[in-house]
Amino acid sequence: MKPGLSLRVSQHLSLTPQLQQSIQLLQLSTLELAQEVEQMLVDNPFLERDGDDAADVPMDAPAMEAATAESMGTSDNYSSESEYSSAQTASETIAEAPTAETPETLDWSGDGADGQDGEWGGESSSEWDGPSSSGSRKSDGDEETDAIDLAREHESLSDFLHRQALSLRLSAEDCAALRFLIESLNDDGYLEEPLADLAYSLACDDLEEREELEQRFAMALKLLQSLEPVGVGARDLAECLQLQLRDLIRLAEDEGTTAKHWDVLQLALSMCCQPMDLLARRDMRKLSSLCGAREEALREALALIARLEPRPGRRFVDVERHIVVPDVIVRPVRVGSGRMEFSVRLNTEVMPRLKVHDIYAGVLRRHKNSEGHAALQQRLQEARWFIKNIQQRFDTILRVSEAIVERQKNFFVHGELAMRPLVLRDIADALGLHESTISRVTTAKYMATPQGTFELKYFFGSGLGTETGGSASSTAVRALIKQFVDAEDTKKPLSDAKLADMLKEQGIECARRTVAKYREQLKIPTTTLRKAL
Template identity: 85%
Template structure:
């Protein structure tokens, strides 16, 4: 093969570091952008916040001018390392592990059937309300679970506080604490006692048997605590524990026989397969429970008022507060017509600038060894500020185009939403669809109708009898409107909803109606039917 030289002309797209950073910043959410800015402020000494009170005194500026930028940067790094080292020095905390627990007790406190702490609960119906006082708990020391939940006290902490009042031996208390720590967030004990015992005892059969026995006793103690139903292994047991507590309260208060029969019937229903209750299969429940349909309906209504997740009110759920990137306000024009002004939210826009003093010092020391590297960091700071500004400019342009297209929505609501796809906005602004997709993801707009993600305003269109198209968002809103106004004794089927949409001039198949109904989290007709 003879070697030779040849020329070839080709085109290819090369993403510069500046363009890559611009794309990355564009797709970040507000929270992610704030984290990126904080990280950049730490990494790049030429970047600082543009605060009104920013600026160094003249004497500090003079001292900086007499030093090299590399010396300043190195001094800052050494200070940060010293602070990090001092913060990392702390006394080791002793944690309580299963290995530290003492399982060598000879006896078990308590007699069969006598468990400390009677449980109590709160109910929606006055006939079901009542609070029982525990036999081993002083009423003055009782703590309201709702108040604790507001203080973000976890379920395990609340149960540990109750366990302290049971006056158990060390081994029984350790077993109870271990079960409390094994609960799920909903208050269920999902792991079998055998597996919990095996995880501690390993292959030691005798120790495993002893642990299973202690866990069985601790489970009964756990299920006697508040909230009622905690420590259940499944939903059926959770409901039965609550009904058992209601029956005990009814016996103490001397309720009527009819109410007692209702509670017993509800307990019998929960003893049957739970799928029958979920499907509201009255026919099979009638044959299994031997009760009339009317009594079954009343008992099922009572069960519906029980709490299927005892630990729900103790969950420390982080509130996700949506901070809008764009704010839309109505503005009345001189002609009397209502327009909408679109502006960026100043609270989410980071105010950054290049550190003037560091930049001036760098210009004074052009001959230093680290000048080229530091000049690159200065350029990165300028690029970062420019890319952030470009990010918000693009968000504003896309938001203005959306408001222009969906002006009827801001006046009349979801039913006035128009079909809109990414390509429509991309063609209007001369941008690529991928850019519009990045802009509309995790970016929010505050409007007179509420706060929505920018992607919410996009939706496919369904054909109409007039030859036009209706937005899928408007169709979903119309379906929700139909369901809200339906007769609960005769709920509307998907086929009937499709016919009603057709009467409105919208061609929508039954499968599409079912898909939209599921997106709206509207249950089927069987589950919507009133008891």
């Protein structure tokens, strides 16, 4: 093959580090952004939070230059770690000086060399002066007080059971076995692992010891199941319900009850001894055959079972409360002639207040020929990029939110039934952005509205055809299905086919299988389970 030379022209997209960081920040949630900001504040000495005590501290120039010159001249080659250590040394020197008032305005122009206040999205940069999500800190004493208060507010299931076990007179071995079982319970109060497996985990090779442990665990399990809440220590749902019914029967024996109620208790216990799938399906014919009771009596017993607690440890679970902090706030505003408009603004609570360290940047400009200047200049540029990318992130979120509000205005007035079909491409074409950008913006970003707080993705939905040739949003159709089910006769619940017919009467073409899919998304049970007893 004869060698030769040729020219070829091609195009390719290269993602610069600044663009990569911009994309990364855009897809982060509010919590993840706060964590990223904290990490950047640690890594980059030129970046600081506006309002820090060490910021803008008056210091004589010779002392500042000496500290910075020393930090830049300690080594010939600077890695990121050595640069950070040097900057920390200078920062400690600054912190010892008297503090001054923090400036009220935030300069987004970087090190303040040009002296211009930036405008962004039609809003003044002062909007970024809102409190940071992680800016407020409590004193050590307050933190200790809060921790004690939190500890007193909640008592776990294991703590509650251990406290009851103290009143039992047990040997050291039985007490240890009971404690072991208590610690083996899950959050719902169930003992999921078999006793044999628990014994094997403590005595793997010794068969005699395993058998002895299993016997002790069996005795400890009976003690555990006698404690409050009733049903704790059950191995499955059937045993949990049986324990609660036996407790009700004991109370009925002690306090007395009517013959009818006694029969219902006994029948309910008998039903819980049958396969649980029969109860789940409400198979009255099969249960009637197995329990030897009439269907009317079975319905009374089933109503009693429905009032039992399937998860005894429910009230002891310390559920972590995920408080959704909205990125955007929408508020109604009345304009002329009583017309309703909606103002869209960013939530200042989630906006980090950042700026470039003016003193560090100023000293760096005066030492352009110092060793390590290029490396530190790169860190300064990274700080400016980070601030600009955060600004661009919130700018994009605001633009997308305004476009959503403009297209879903009826939703903010009338609710879900007025939702219009909307896809990512509609917003992308309107704003001149890519669909992937809109997808990143609408993921894990929330909007507080008069109708509640929703993720931005909530406002997007496909459309279903109508008789008039238009389209109806899938969100509105789901809301309409829920409205139909809420108003149905519980003795004759609406089937999926009936719901499809009712939607057709409203002019919405929706197949039965689509109705079934929307019903499952709404977590609405089937007609069999919705039917009243």
